[in-house]
Amino acid sequence: MKRLVLIDGSSYLYRAFHALPPLTNAAGEPTGAxxxxxxMLRATLKEKPDYVAFVVDAPGRTFRDELYPQYxxxxxxxxxxxRSQVEPMCRIVHALGIDILRVxxxxxxxxxxxLAVRAAEAGIDVTISTGDKDFAQLVRMPADGRGGIALVNTMTGSRMDSDAAVAEKFGVPPHLIVDMLALMGDAVDNVIGVDKCGPKTAAKWLAEYGSLDGVIAAAPAIKxxxxxxxxxxLERLPLNRQLVTIRTDVPLPYRPDELCLxxxxxxxxxxxxRHYGxxxxxxxxxxxQLAGNGGVAAVAEKEPARARGSGFVAPAAGPAPAPADPARAAPGHYATVLERAQLQALVARLRQAGQFALDTETDSLDPMRxxxxxxxxxxxxxxxWYVPVGHDYPGAPVQLPLEEVLAALRPLLSDPAVRKVGQHGKYDLHVLRRHGVEVxxxxxxxxxxxxxxxxxSGRHDxxxxxxxxxxxxxxxxxxxAGKGARQIPFPQVRVEDATRYAAEDADITLRLHRVLTPALAAExxxxxxxxEIEMPLVPVLARVEANGVRVDVEELRRQSADLSRRMLAAQQKATELAGRxxxxxxxxxxxxLLFEELKLPALVKTPKGQPSTNEEALEAIADLHExxxxxxxxxxxxxxxxxYTDKLPEMVDPATGRVHTSYHQAGAATGRLSSSDPNLQNIPIRTEDGRRIRRAFVAPPGRKLVACDYSQIELxxxxxxxxxxxxxxxxxxxxDIHRATAAEVFGRPLEAVTANERRAAKxxxxxxxYGMGAFGLxxxxxxxxxxxxxYIALYFSRYPGVRDFMERTRAQAHERGYVETVFGRRLYLEYINSRNAAQRAGAERAAINAPMQGTAADIIKRAMIDVDAWLAGHRxxxxxxxxxxxxxxxxxxxDFVPALVEEVKRRMAAAAQLSVPLVVDCGVGDNWDEAH
Incomplete structure (x- = not known):
C-alpha cells in the first residue's frame, strides 16, 4: 500500500525551537529550531514515503475567525x-524536494x-507527523480497501494508529476527541471550555453520557x-465543537497522489x-545519502537502563544470531585489533592524537561484577578500533591476552595529559578500575x-x-546479540559483529562530542x-559507588520476619473487617469489596474512569471506614x-561484602542525583519502620558512620x-525558621507560638x-x-518578597521557556506555554521549585567535589x-571522627555564598539511623 506523510510544519518548527538549546551558526544567526x-525531515525521508507534503498556515483570517472573532x-x-528561522526552513524544505502547502x-x-481523509479513502496509508493532540480525532485503522490514518510524534517516538491507542493516551476514542476538546477548551486558541474541566473530567463525562450532546442533556443533574x-x-459548547473540529472537506487544488517527492x-x-553549520x-x-538515518527523538527524563558499551547477560545462552545486516553501512572504517603489532600501532596513534573516545564491552550490566x-x-x-579480549564462541579468532592488552594500554589510560571522552563513562571507569587500570x-x-x-529534552543515551x-x-x-530468550551474552557475539557495534560506540561518542562541545561553548x-560541577563529580561518584556500604544481613532478616508477622496480622484484621x-x-x-459491598464512595478514579484503589484513593476514604x-x-x-529487607541481602557483593548503589547525574531534570540497584534515595524516614531500615547500614569494627546534612537548604x-x-x-x-514564620504570620511572640501554628507555618x-495551593494546604x-x-494570604502579606519572587519567576519562565539555578543550570519547561491548563500549571509549579531544588543539587555536588579532594589524603x-x-x-x-566532622561541616557550608548562612548538622553512630 502506498504511503503519504503529512508534516505539520508549524508543529515541527515550534517543537524543535523549544526542544533544542538556542544554537547559532558561525555568523551568530539562530539555528536551534x-x-x-x-x-526530523531527514528522519521522514529515510522512511521513503511515496508522497509527502509540508503544510503550514497561510497568512490572514480563516473561517474560524468569522465564527468567533476572539479566536x-x-x-x-x-x-x-x-521568526528568523522560518524563511531558511522553507528554503531547505523546498530544496529537499518537498512541496510546501498553504491554502x-x-x-x-x-x-x-x-488530504488525510481523501488519501485514506483512496487506499493510501497516511501518517501525520505532528505533536498536536487535536489530530487524534482523525486516527483510524485501515479497512475495506481504505488506508489508515496514524499520528507520529518524532519528538517522543510515539505512534497512535488505532482507537485503542488514542483511548490509552486520552481516555476516549478518536470519535470523541472533538467532544473532549470542546469541554476542555484551548487556552492558546482562546477557546473557552468548562472551567476546571480537564481531560480526566471530560473523559469521565463522555464515558458516562456518550457524547457532548449527552453531557449537555445531563448538565442539570451534575452536582x-x-x-x-x-x-x-452550555451556550458556548456547540461553538467550541465547531472550532476544534478539523475540517476534512476543504477545496484543494491538488490530489494526495500528486504530492510526490x-x-x-x-x-x-x-x-x-554549510551556511548553517x-x-x-x-x-x-x-x-x-540525502535521506539520512534518523531524526530528533526525545522520550524519557532518565539515564538509559542499559548503558551503551556494556554487554548483556541473557537469561539463557542460545545459538548465535545471524550476522548484523550487511546492508546497513557503518559510518566509518572500523578495524579489529588481533595482533601485537596492531595493538602497539594503536597505542602510538592514541597517544599521538592526545584525545580519544573510549568505550568498554562487558558481560554484565553491573559495573562491580x-x-x-x-x-x-x-x-x-x-x-x-575494537580490541577483543574475551569472545569465546566456537571458532572465535585468537585474541590478545587481556593482561597483555591492559599492560599496553595502562600507561596511556592513566596519563592525565591524554584526554578521554566517553558516553556514560562512569561505568567504564569502574570496569577498568576493577581490572587494575585507574583512568x-x-x-x-x-x-x-x-x-x-x-x-x-529527552533521553541522553x-x-x-x-x-x-x-x-x-x-x-x-x-x-x-539477538532478542528475547535467544539473546546471547556479549562474549558469544561474533568478533566481526562486535567490532561494528563497539567501534561505532566510540565513533559516535566522538562525533557527539564534536557537536555538543561548541553548543556548550555558545552558552x-x-x-x-x-x-566545574558535572565533570569533576564523575570520578567522585565512582569512588563513592566503589566504596559501598556495609549492611547487617541478620538485622535485615529479623526485620523481614517482624514485617511478615505484622503483614499477617493486618491480613487477619482486614478479613475480620470485611467479614470474609x-x-x-x-x-x-x-x-x-470497598465500593460495591461496603458502598464506600469512589473519590479517586483511574485515567479510564474506574474506581482507583491506589494510596491516594484509600487515604481519601480512610476516615469513613477502618x-x-x-x-x-x-x-x-x-x-x-x-x-528493602528481603532484597538488600541479595544485593551484597560477595567480593566486597558491601552494597554498591549506582548514582545517576542525568536522573532528574533539576540536577538532583538519583540512585538505583538499590535505590537508597527513597528509604522512608517519616515512619519508625522506615527508619529501622537505616539501622541495617552499619560501620565495621573500629569505625563509625557520620551523617552530615544541610539544614533546611531549600528554604x-x-x-x-x-x-x-x-x-x-x-x-x-x-x-527556628518555622516558629519564626508562625510568629510573623500569626502576629505573636516566638515563645507564644503553638505546636499547631508551627505545623501550619512549616x-x-x-x-x-512545590507550588502547593489552598486545596493542598x-x-x-x-x-x-x-x-x-x-493562611497563604497572611503569609504573603508578611513575606511579600516571596510572592514577588514567585510571580517574577513565572513571568520569566513564560518569556524565556526556562529557569536557572544560582549557578546557571537551566531547566527548560516544555509545557510552560501549553494550551492545556493542567500542563501549564504543572510547568509553573516546576518553574518555582526548580531554582531551589536545582541550586540545592548544585551545592551538594560542589561540596562532594571539595570534600573528596580533602579525603584524598585520608582515604x-x-x-x-x-x-x-x-x-x-x-x-x-x-579517632578521626572529630577531625572529619569539623572539616566536612566547614567545606559543606562553604559550597555556596548565599545571603543566609548554610548550616550543616552532623551525627555519629554505629549505624546510619543513629548517625542521622
Missing amino acids: LFGVVN KANRPPMPEEL EGVEADDVIGT GKIGENLRAA REPHVEELRALY FNQALKELEAG ARLVGLSFCVEPGQA AGYADDTLLQSFVLNSS MDSLARRWLGYETLKYEDV PGLEKVYR PFNLDSPKQLCA LPRVILEYRSLAKLRGT RIMAHLSQDPGLLRAFASGA AINFGLM ARQLGIGRAEAQD ARALMILQVHDELVFEVDE
Missing part, C-alpha cells in the same frame, strides 16, 4: 529568534485533515461546583547546510554535555543523542556548570519488606533568591516551594479551604559512602 526541523486573540507573537482562508490543520461550571458554559536541489542544499547533513549529502570482553577507541570521526584524564562525557545543555544531534540510527545491541553559563477472606493485593477484589487504613498499613509493610535558597527581609532576618538570627514554608492541615487560603581513615538528597554519609575511624 532549524537544526531540529532538518533532522487565537491571546496567542503571543512568534519570538523573533524563531488561504484555511488553517494548516484543515489542509492536513482533508457540585463542576456541575455549576458546566451549566455556565521531487528531485532535490543539491547545490542549494549544500550551500544552506549542519555538518552531518552535509556529509550525508556529499555521500549521496562485569568482566571485560573488549575495548573500543576512536580518534577521528569514521576511524575506530586519569577523563575529560568529557557526551551524556553530561547533552544533559547540561537541556536536561528536559547514545542511541537517542545520535538521532537527535547526528541524524544517525545506531546499531542496536539486539542487532548483534558560557552552562559550560561552567558542566566543567479476600486478596489484599488484588485491585479488582478491593474494588468489589478497612482502608488497614490495607494501607499492609501495603506499607509489604513495600518495606519487598523493596535558605528561597530566602536568598527572594531577598525577602523577613526570611533573611529569621535565618540570620538562627531562630506546611506553608515547604508547600509554597487544607488537606495537609485538615482545615477548610477558605482557612487555608487565609585509609575515612570514606564517603552515601549521598542521599541533602546528606552525605561517611565511614570513619573512631
Whole structure:
C-alpha cells in the first residue's frame, strides 16, 4: 500500500525551537529550531514515503475567525529568534524536494485533515507527523480497501494508529476527541471550555453520557461546583465543537497522489547546510545519502537502563544470531585489533592524537561484577578500533591476552595529559578500575554535555543523542546479540559483529562530542556548570559507588520476619473487617469489596474512569471506614519488606561484602542525583519502620558512620533568591525558621507560638516551594479551604518578597521557556506555554521549585567535589559512602571522627555564598539511623 506523510510544519518548527538549546551558526544567526526541523525531515525521508507534503498556515483570517472573532486573540507573537528561522526552513524544505502547502482562508490543520481523509479513502496509508493532540480525532485503522490514518510524534517516538491507542493516551476514542476538546477548551486558541474541566473530567463525562450532546442533556443533574461550571458554559459548547473540529472537506487544488517527492536541489542544499553549520547533513549529502538515518527523538527524563558499551547477560545462552545486516553501512572504517603489532600501532596513534573516545564491552550490566570482553577507541570521526579480549564462541579468532592488552594500554589510560571522552563513562571507569587500570584524564562525557545543555529534552543515551544531534540510527545491541530468550551474552557475539557495534560506540561518542562541545561553548553559563560541577563529580561518584556500604544481613532478616508477622496480622484484621477472606493485593477484589459491598464512595478514579484503589484513593476514604487504613498499613509493610529487607541481602557483593548503589547525574531534570540497584534515595524516614531500615547500614569494627546534612537548604535558597527581609532576618538570627514564620504570620511572640501554628507555618514554608495551593494546604492541615487560603494570604502579606519572587519567576519562565539555578543550570519547561491548563500549571509549579531544588543539587555536588579532594589524603581513615538528597554519609575511624566532622561541616557550608548562612548538622553512630 502506498504511503503519504503529512508534516505539520508549524508543529515541527515550534517543537524543535523549544526542544533544542538556542544554537547559532558561525555568523551568530539562530539555528536551534532549524537544526531540529532538518533532522526530523531527514528522519521522514529515510522512511521513503511515496508522497509527502509540508503544510503550514497561510497568512490572514480563516473561517474560524468569522465564527468567533476572539479566536487565537491571546496567542503571543512568534519570538523573533524563531521568526528568523522560518524563511531558511522553507528554503531547505523546498530544496529537499518537498512541496510546501498553504491554502488561504484555511488553517494548516484543515489542509492536513482533508488530504488525510481523501488519501485514506483512496487506499493510501497516511501518517501525520505532528505533536498536536487535536489530530487524534482523525486516527483510524485501515479497512475495506481504505488506508489508515496514524499520528507520529518524532519528538517522543510515539505512534497512535488505532482507537485503542488514542483511548490509552486520552481516555476516549478518536470519535470523541472533538467532544473532549470542546469541554476542555484551548487556552492558546482562546477557546473557552468548562472551567476546571480537564481531560480526566471530560473523559469521565463522555464515558458516562456518550457524547457532548449527552453531557449537555445531563448538565442539570451534575452536582457540585463542576456541575455549576458546566451549566455556565452550555451556550458556548456547540461553538467550541465547531472550532476544534478539523475540517476534512476543504477545496484543494491538488490530489494526495500528486504530492510526490521531487528531485532535490543539491547545490542549494549544500550551500544552506554549510551556511548553517549542519555538518552531518552535509556529509550525508556529499555521500549521496540525502535521506539520512534518523531524526530528533526525545522520550524519557532518565539515564538509559542499559548503558551503551556494556554487554548483556541473557537469561539463557542460545545459538548465535545471524550476522548484523550487511546492508546497513557503518559510518566509518572500523578495524579489529588481533595482533601485537596492531595493538602497539594503536597505542602510538592514541597517544599521538592526545584525545580519544573510549568505550568498554562487558558481560554484565553491573559495573562491580562485569568482566571485560573488549575495548573500543576512536580518534577521528569514521576511524575506530575494537580490541577483543574475551569472545569465546566456537571458532572465535585468537585474541590478545587481556593482561597483555591492559599492560599496553595502562600507561596511556592513566596519563592525565591524554584526554578521554566517553558516553556514560562512569561505568567504564569502574570496569577498568576493577581490572587494575585507574583512568586519569577523563575529560568529557557526551551524556553530561547533552544533559547540561537541556536536561528536559529527552533521553541522553547514545542511541537517542545520535538521532537527535547526528541524524544517525545506531546499531542496536539486539542487532548483534539477538532478542528475547535467544539473546546471547556479549562474549558469544561474533568478533566481526562486535567490532561494528563497539567501534561505532566510540565513533559516535566522538562525533557527539564534536557537536555538543561548541553548543556548550555558545552558552558560557552552562559550560561552567558542566566543567566545574558535572565533570569533576564523575570520578567522585565512582569512588563513592566503589566504596559501598556495609549492611547487617541478620538485622535485615529479623526485620523481614517482624514485617511478615505484622503483614499477617493486618491480613487477619482486614478479613475480620470485611467479614470474609479476600486478596489484599488484588485491585479488582478491593474494588468489589470497598465500593460495591461496603458502598464506600469512589473519590479517586483511574485515567479510564474506574474506581482507583491506589494510596491516594484509600487515604481519601480512610476516615469513613477502618478497612482502608488497614490495607494501607499492609501495603506499607509489604513495600518495606519487598523493596528493602528481603532484597538488600541479595544485593551484597560477595567480593566486597558491601552494597554498591549506582548514582545517576542525568536522573532528574533539576540536577538532583538519583540512585538505583538499590535505590537508597527513597528509604522512608517519616515512619519508625522506615527508619529501622537505616539501622541495617552499619560501620565495621573500629569505625563509625557520620551523617552530615544541610539544614533546611531549600528554604535558605528561597530566602536568598527572594531577598525577602523577613526570611533573611529569621535565618540570620538562627531562630527556628518555622516558629519564626508562625510568629510573623500569626502576629505573636516566638515563645507564644503553638505546636499547631508551627505545623501550619512549616506546611506553608515547604508547600509554597512545590507550588502547593489552598486545596493542598487544607488537606495537609485538615482545615477548610477558605482557612487555608487565609493562611497563604497572611503569609504573603508578611513575606511579600516571596510572592514577588514567585510571580517574577513565572513571568520569566513564560518569556524565556526556562529557569536557572544560582549557578546557571537551566531547566527548560516544555509545557510552560501549553494550551492545556493542567500542563501549564504543572510547568509553573516546576518553574518555582526548580531554582531551589536545582541550586540545592548544585551545592551538594560542589561540596562532594571539595570534600573528596580533602579525603584524598585520608582515604585509609575515612570514606564517603552515601549521598542521599541533602546528606552525605561517611565511614570513619573512631579517632578521626572529630577531625572529619569539623572539616566536612566547614567545606559543606562553604559550597555556596548565599545571603543566609548554610548550616550543616552532623551525627555519629554505629549505624546510619543513629548517625542521622
